[in-house]
Amino acid sequence: xxxxxxxxxxxxxxxxxxxxxxxxxxxxxxxxxxxxxxxxxxxxxxxxxxxxxxxxxxxxxxxxxxxxxxxxxxxxxxxxxxxxxxxxxxxxxxxxxxxxxxxxxxxxxxxxxxxxxxxxxxxxxxxxxxxxxxxxxxxxxxxxxxxxxxxxxxxxxxxxxxxxxxxxxxxxxxxxxxxxxxxxxxxxxxxxxxxxxxxxxxxxxxxxxxxxxxxxxxxxxxxxxxxxxxxxxxxxxxxxxxxxxxxxxxxxxxxxxxxxxxxxxxxxxxxxxxxxxxxxxxxxxxxxxxxxxxxxxxxxxxxxxxxxxxxxxxxxxxxxxxxxxxxxxxxxxxxxxxxxxxxxxxxxxxxxxxxxxxxxxxxxxxxxxxxxxxxxxxxxxxxxxxxxxxxxxxxxxxxxxxxxxxxxxxxxxxxxxxxxxxxxxxxxxxxxxxxxxxxxxxxxxxxxxxxxxxxxxxxxxxxxxxxxxxxxxxxxxxxxxxxxxxxxxxxxxxxxxxxxxxxxxxxxxxxxxxxxxxxxxxxxxxxxxxxxxxxxxxxxxxxxxxxxxxxxxxxxxxxxxxxxxxxxxxxxxxxxxxxxxxxxxxxxxxxxxx
Amino acid sequence: xxxxxxxxxxxxxxxxxxxxxxxxxxxxxxxxxxxxxxxxxxxxxxxxxxxxxxxxxxxxxxxxxxxxxxxxxxxxxxxxxxxxxxxxxxxxxxxxxxxxxxxxxxxxxxxxxxxxxxxxxxxxxxxxxxxxxxxxxxxxxxxxx
Numbered sequence: 001x002x003x004x005x006x007x008x009x010x011x012x013x014x015x016x017x018x019x020x021x022x023x024x025x026x027x028x029x030x031x032x033x034x035x036x037x038x039x040x041x042x043x044x045x046x047x048x049x050x051x052x053x054x055x056x057x058x059x060x061x062x063x064x065x066x067x068x069x070x071x072x073x074x075x076x077x078x079x080x081x082x083x084x085x086x087x088x089x090x091x092x093x094x095x096x097x098x099x100x101x102x103x104x105x106x107x108x109x110x111x112x113x114x115x116x117x118x119x120x121x122x123x124x125x126x127x128x129x130x131x132x133x134x135x136x137x138x139x140x141x142x143x144x145x146x147x148x149x150x151x152x153x154x155x156x157x158x159x160x161x162x163x164x165x166x167x168x169x170x171x172x173x174x175x176x177x178x179x180x181x182x183x184x185x186x187x188x189x190x191x192x193x194x195x196x197x198x199x200x201x202x203x204x205x206x207x208x209x210x211x212x213x214x215x216x217x218x219x220x221x222x223x224x225x226x227x228x229x230x231x232x233x234x235x236x237x238x239x240x241x242x243x244x245x246x247x248x249x250x251x252x253x254x255x256x257x258x259x260x261x262x263x264x265x266x267x268x269x270x271x272x273x274x275x276x277x278x279x280x281x282x283x284x285x286x287x288x289x290x291x292x293x294x295x296x297x298x299x300x301x302x303x304x305x306x307x308x309x310x311x312x313x314x315x316x317x318x319x320x321x322x323x324x325x326x327x328x329x330x331x332x333x334x335x336x337x338x339x340x341x342x343x344x345x346x347x348x349x350x351x352x353x354x355x356x357x358x359x360x361x362x363x364x365x366x367x368x369x370x371x372x373x374x375x376x377x378x379x380x381x382x383x384x385x386x387x388x389x390x391x392x393x394x395x396x397x398x399x400x401x402x403x404x405x406x407x408x409x410x411x412x413x414x415x416x417x418x419x420x421x422x423x424x425x426x427x428x429x430x431x432x433x434x435x436x437x438x439x440x441x442x443x444x445x446x447x448x449x450x451x452x453x454x455x456x457x458x459x460x461x462x463x464x465x466x467x468x469x470x471x472x473x474x475x476x477x478x479x480x481x482x483x484x485x486x487x488x489x490x491x492x493x494x495x496x497x498x499x500x501x502x503x504x505x506x507x508x509x510x511x512x513x514x515x516x517x518x519x520x521x522x523x524x525x526x527x528x529x530x531x532x533x534x535x536x537x538x539x540x541x542x543x544x545x546x547x548x549x550x551x552x553x554x555x556x557x558x559x560x561x562x563x564x565x566x567x568x569x570x571x572x573x574x575x576x577x578x579x580x581x582x583x584x585x586x587x588x589x590x591x592x593x594x
Numbered sequence: 595x596x597x598x599x600x601x602x603x604x605x606x607x608x609x610x611x612x613x614x615x616x617x618x619x620x621x622x623x624x625x626x627x628x629x630x631x632x633x634x635x636x637x638x639x640x641x642x643x644x645x646x647x648x649x650x651x652x653x654x655x656x657x658x659x660x661x662x663x664x665x666x667x668x669x670x671x672x673x674x675x676x677x678x679x680x681x682x683x684x685x686x687x688x689x690x691x692x693x694x695x696x697x698x699x700x701x702x703x704x705x706x707x708x709x710x711x712x713x714x715x716x717x718x719x720x721x722x723x724x725x726x727x728x729x730x731x732x733x734x735x736x737x738x739x
Contacts (some may be wrong), residue, residue, distance in 0.1 A: 069680050076655070076687045083651050083695050087644040091702070110622060207675050283669060285662050285679040299659040307655065330702060337695035341688035348684055473641060541622035547633035548625045550640055552710055 006389030044335035049180030053402035054136035062368030064351025068282035075344035081310020086333035091326035092549035111479035119417035126410035128456035132449035134441035161434035186394025212359040229269035236263040305518035309457030312464030315405035462489030462521035481533030489525030
């Protein structure tokens with residue numbers, strides 16, 4: 001029960017820190033952006049804490065076990081996104097003064113339709129990203145404690161929505177910053193321990209990949225989800241009485257909920273449509289999906305999706321709005337690159353050790369539990385249990401932190417952008433959205449977390465990335481252009497996913513471009529926006545709206561300078577400031593300027 | 595535990611916050627004509643630096659996979675038992691990206707400082723701006739005065 005002892009503190013601390021934020025919550029701004037008073041270092045810890053989801057903590061190592069060393073490109077793309085963000089988006093986005101991405105779209109282009117469309121995109125990304133988080137929570141808890149899958153899902157949903165409904169963004173900030181430090185410790189310390197404890201033989205083997213063809217021990221595999229295995233001759237399983245029984249060669253439909261113990265030294269059955277861990281090509285540092293023969297295209301496709309997707313992820317952008325000004329937002333992005341780079345040095349260690357020690361996870365498709373399954377393989381005493389507990393606690397922190405941010409943007413999209421309302425409605429939206437996500441996650445146990453999260457990134461890359469980049473840097477963007485561009489990106493990516501799931505079997509580079517559509521959907525969205533905007537005419541105020549995003553906040557206030565002597569340099573006749581402010585506001589700002 | 599914290603707004607304010615928000619007609623963003631040249635200068639400076647940073651990032655992100663596919667021999671070359679190509683996708687991109695991020699941050703901040711108050715001595719950093727621990731009650735605009 002040491003595992004329950006590990007998860008309980010994470011959950012409790014999350015709730016306690018969350019409660020700290022409750023007292024000062026009065027407005028939607030308090031709730032959504034913590035009243036914009038978060039320092040760059042705290043904010044970048046929170047951004048990293050939010051960003052290191054189950055996909056990073058567990059998923060990358062799982063993908064390395066399954067697909068090979070090339071999967072280590074995912075974290076590179078995840079981190080590179082923040083440099084693009086730093087260069088292009090962070091400061092102007094914060095200077096727009098918007099609360100959410102749809103808010104920004106409306107402020108820049110003045111279209112209520114665009115705002116609603118952007119809110120819908122936020123919902124799509126939110127669902128694609130949240131469902132795998134809750135699913136992994138259920139899966140990890142069921143792997144380590146033998147509880148049913150739904151317990152973990154409901155537990156995660158309950159904790160996240162309670163913390164958020166009470167404390168909003170302020171609570172989320174402290175929770176996420178705490179959880180970043182926690183996750184970093186829970187990831188690095190066990191990695192070091194595993195490396196030392198595994199011994200020289202395993203370490204040597206880890207760097208000399210060989211195909212997983214024979215079980216090296218009596219291996220118990222539990223199939224939570226059904227699978228179809230191709231059984232070669234001579235596969236023996238250990239019966240309940242301890243006797244050996246040979247499996248019938250040929251295809252074997254394993255029903256869900258089966259537990260099989262394969263005997264020591266028997267050949268490994270193959271899984272339909274999956275490459276065997278350690279097979280030829282596993283050691284290549286490129287992503288050759290399904291061995292189609294286009295490793296470079298596959299790698300670039302993933303890099304484009306993750307890098308540009310990061311720039312458009314609504315929950316990450318929302319975090320930048322909590323900075324006090326554009327400069328702090330930019331610093332946040334730079335610090336985040338450093339913090340993430342430290343974390344991402346380690347998933348590879350779990351991946352290569354996992355290939356040696358727990359390759360059988362590929363039979364069930366649950367390679368993303370490799371990280372939590374490793375300590376028990378290295379040490380079956382107390383130390384192994386303690387480290388399993390630590391890693392489980394870290395993994396739980398990972399999906400709690402990510403879900404907090406995502407649930408916040410989803411409820412913000414519903415209650416701030418689609419149906420504007422007050423604080424109470426925002427809190428209700430949080431609980432409602434969490435309930436829906438839990439219901440969606442319950443039947444999703446069979447989905448691969450990595451796939452869904454990559455889809456979320458692809459949608460963000462082909463909708464919000466062009467909208468933000470062109471909105472900030474191109475003055476001729478029109479509302480119609482933005483709407484058609486976002487719609488084109490959304491429709492083409494979703495269509496591509498549907499073809500991939502339910503369509504015909506494709507091969508060659510077409511298959512890669514359907515499974516990883518970012519290389520063509522992102523340019524498509526950009527081109528649509530540019531061409532349609534060129535056909536129309538930007539509004540007369542468009543140039544001012546764009547330039548305003550680049551203006552530093554800490555310039556002299558026009559109210560201050562009026563009372564000072566440099567009034568002569570200003571063309572007061574064309575200034576629109578006085579007309580836009582009520583006398584009360586003018587009185588107060590004048591007092592501040594004195 | 596220090597005592598319970600309570601909101602000390604008037605009941606009317608609390609009512610107003612809880613009410614459904616009225617969204618008035620949307621108004622275009624305005625820019626003071628006096629600030630236009632400064633905004634244009636900042637925009638141009640920002641664009642130039644962003645393009646340079648993105649070019650460097652693109653060269654790293656797309657060049658490294660290309661190099662690794664060009665020289666598969668790196669898989670067999672080993673340093674301390676680890677294939678060079680494995681180390682190359684962890685130990686090269688991350689330090690390079692951290693360096694790139696801080697390089698871009700420094701250039702962007704310097705550009706902003708130079709354009710806004712050219713008289714300020716170079717290298718002086720008025721730490722007051724980004725410091726949010728200033729606490730509530732201190733209006734953000736005061737930073738410049």
